[in-house]
Amino acid sequence: xxxxxxxxxxxxxxxxxxxxxxxxxxxxxxxxxxxxxxxxxxxxxxxxxxxxxxxxxxxxxxxxxxxxxxxxxxxxxxxxxxxxxxxxxxxxxxxxxxxxxxxxxxxxxxxxxxxxxxxxxxxxxxxxxxxxxxxxxxxxxxxxxxxxxxxxxxxxxxxxxxxxxxxxxxxxxxxxxxxxxxxxxxxxxxxxxxxxxxxxxxxxxxxxxxxxxxxxxxxxxxxxxxxxxxxxxxxxxxxxxxxxxxxxxxxxxxxxxxxxxxxxxxxxxxxxxxxxxxxxxxxxxxxxxxxxxxxxxxxxxxxxxxxxxxxxxxxxxxxxxxxxxxxxxxxxxxxxxxxxxxxxxxxxxxxxxxxxxxxxxxxxxxxxxxxxxxxxxxxxxxxxxxxxxxxxxxxxxxxxxxxxxxxxxxxxxxxxxxxxxxxxxxxxxxxxxxxxxxxxxxxxxxxxxxxxxxxxxxxxxxxxxxxxxxxxxxxxxxxxxxx
Numbered sequence: 001x002x003x004x005x006x007x008x009x010x011x012x013x014x015x016x017x018x019x020x021x022x023x024x025x026x027x028x029x030x031x032x033x034x035x036x037x038x039x040x041x042x043x044x045x046x047x048x049x050x051x052x053x054x055x056x057x058x059x060x061x062x063x064x065x066x067x068x069x070x071x072x073x074x075x076x077x078x079x080x081x082x083x084x085x086x087x088x089x090x091x092x093x094x095x096x097x098x099x100x101x102x103x104x105x106x107x108x109x110x111x112x113x114x115x116x117x118x119x120x121x122x123x124x125x126x127x128x129x130x131x132x133x134x135x136x137x138x139x140x141x142x143x144x145x146x147x148x149x150x151x152x153x154x155x156x157x158x159x160x161x162x163x164x165x166x167x168x169x170x171x172x173x174x175x176x177x178x179x180x181x182x183x184x185x186x187x188x189x190x191x192x193x194x195x196x197x198x199x200x201x202x203x204x205x206x207x208x209x210x211x212x213x214x215x216x217x218x219x220x221x222x223x224x225x226x227x228x229x230x231x232x233x234x235x236x237x238x239x240x241x242x243x244x245x246x247x248x249x250x251x252x253x254x255x256x257x258x259x260x261x262x263x264x265x266x267x268x269x270x271x272x273x274x275x276x277x278x279x280x281x282x283x284x285x286x287x288x289x290x291x292x293x294x295x296x297x298x299x300x301x302x303x304x305x306x307x308x309x310x311x312x313x314x315x316x317x318x319x320x321x322x323x324x325x326x327x328x329x330x331x332x333x334x335x336x337x338x339x340x341x342x343x344x345x346x347x348x349x350x351x352x353x354x355x356x357x358x359x360x361x362x363x364x365x366x367x368x369x370x371x372x373x374x375x376x377x378x379x380x381x382x383x384x385x386x387x388x389x390x391x392x393x394x395x396x397x398x399x400x401x402x403x404x405x406x407x408x409x410x411x412x413x414x415x416x417x418x419x420x421x422x423x424x425x426x427x428x429x430x431x432x433x434x435x436x437x438x439x440x441x442x443x444x445x446x447x448x449x450x451x452x453x454x455x456x457x458x459x460x461x462x463x464x465x466x467x468x469x470x471x472x473x474x475x476x477x478x479x480x481x482x483x
Contacts, residue, residue, distance in 0.1 A: 027056035031065075038065060043072040060089045068101050076105035103132045110144070119148035155197035165194035172203070181210045198228045205236065209255040214240035231269065235262040243295065245287030257287035264295075273303050294323035301325075306334030365448035372441030375434045382431035389424030393417040 034049030047069045054062045067082030083102040090098060106125045113122035126145040133141050150158040157163045172187035188204040201224050205217040218240050221233055239261035245254055264279030280296035283289075297316065300309040313327060321327065396417035400410040 023056050027053040030056075031062060034069075035065060038069055038072075043069050047073070060086050064090060064094065064098060068097065071101040071105050074108070076108050079105050080109065099132070103129060107133075107137070107141075114144060114148075119151035120153065123148045123152035154199045155195060162195050165191050165200075168194070169200060169203075176203075176207060181207050185211050196223065198224045198233075202233065206255070209240075209258055210252055213250055213254060214244055214258070231266065232262065235265040238265060243283075243287075243289055243292050245283075245289050245292075249287055253286065257283050260286070261292065268299070273299055277303060290317065290319040291323050293320045294325075298325050301330050301334070304334075309334060361448055365445040368441045368445030368448065370445075372438040372443075372445060375438030375441060379431045379434035379438060382427045382434060386424040386427035386431060389420045389427060393420035393424065396420065 030049045030053040034046040034053065037043075037046035037049065046065070050062055050066045050069055054066060063082045064086045067079045067086065070076070070079035070082065080102065083098055083105070086098065087102075106129050110122045110125040110129070113119075113125070122144065126141055126148065129141050130145075150156060153166055154169065155162070155166065157166045168187050168191040172184045172191060175181075175184035175187065185204065185207045188200060188207060192200050192204060201220050205220040208217040208220060218237060221237060224233060236258065239258045243261050245257045249257060260279050260283035264276045264283065267273070267276035267279060277296055277299035280292055280299065284292035284296055293316065297309060297312045297320070300312060310331060313321065313324065313331075316324075394417070396413040399405055400413035400417070405413060
């Protein structure tokens with residue numbers, strides 16, 4: 001292959017121009033340098049030169065050398081597309097080199113796929129190698145092709161039962177593609193009964209998200225052996241567990257939210273944080289799940305979008321804030337003053353737990369104690385009233401016995417003192433009554449507050465639970481109960 005022929009090919013797109021552009025001239029120079037490096041065996045040096053030339057002018061010659069250079073450095077995954085692209089477009093003088101490199105890469109790629117148990121990928125390569133190999137290599141190819149003949153499917157079809165199962169499986173896949181998930185679920189279930197394969201369970205779980213929600217999908221995934229589980233399985237379990245959409249999200253909407261979450265989890269795992277954050281944001285809006293919104297906000301911190309991170313915290317509801325990771329410390333790391341952004345610092349403490357609702361027993365016991373304290377307060381007032389009446393009665397007696405009082409005034413004063421003493425006695429009796437009631441209510445409340453387990457244990461064991469209640473009669477104040 002001569003430099004003139006390369007130049008001619010490079011010039012084809014611009015035959016109308018009398019002269020080559022500066023870019024085309026540069027591409028030709030790069031190609032020439034790459035070719036020289038390739039022939040000298042400096043493949044690593046040649047690759048970037050060919051790639052640069054290819055970006056300027058796409059032609060069969062740069063494709064050919066790119067394929068061969070990638071093959072030379074054992075990057076067969078990149079080499080094969082280029083080598084296949086120029087098949088039939090090269091002179092016979094170089095076709096043999098292309099064919100040899102392609103065959104070597106096909107065998108290497110097929111070997112790698114077979115090592116992973118993936119006959120679906122390996123089988124087309126083994127078939128393409130037919131007639132190219134000789135001796136032990138051909139024997140190897142024939143054996144592997146025979147092995148994959150019944151395995152180049154989503155799951156092996158090496159028995160009559162498995163073949164029947166695969167027929168049902170393919171029919172179910174077609175129904176999914178048509179949108180008939182209900183019928184597809186039935187066929188996948190029948191397939192699973194004949195061939196319990198991970199791929200069938202995954203397909204069935206995806207359908208069940210639409211037809212039945214997360215619970216049946218998770219139950220189906222549980223049947224996949226631990227050693228056969230993939231990252232995608234883990235992502236789906238997490239999407240339906242930790243980041244489960246809110247109540248009321250079902251059917252296609254649920255499936256859509258779960259798909260967003262799983263794509264976000266995969267992107268986060270692979271380091272594509274911006275893509276993950278966007279997916280979680282969309283899922284949070286559609287799925288109404290605080291944990292998802294919190295995850296989207298957390299990723300803003302990981303992306304160093306500090307101001308947006310702080311503003312989103314300020315706008316978040318309490319459940320979302322509680323699900324966030326160490327808000328206060330992360331705000332400090334960002335160097336952001338929460339007050340400047342209008343963030344309520346009181347809401348930035350992720351360690352604050354939501355209030356626990358009181359039980360009925362606690363409410364009743366606290367009410368009893370409160371009533372008891374109120375009764376003691378009333379008793380104190382009654383005692384004060386009684387003392388006042390007694391003091392007034394004593395004053396009237398002193399006046400009646402004094403020299404200033406006439407006989408009539410003395411009689412009136414004594415009668416009034418008797419009335420005041422009676423009122424004092426009445427207030428004193430009321431005070432004693434309220435003291436008794438107060439003590440009773442307080443004791444009952446404390447007993448109920450600190451002795452709930454006894455009743456619960458008794459209920460569990462079928463025994464009679466302790467029951468306490470205030471007892472009040474005309475002459476008795478106390479606690480009555482059964483034990």
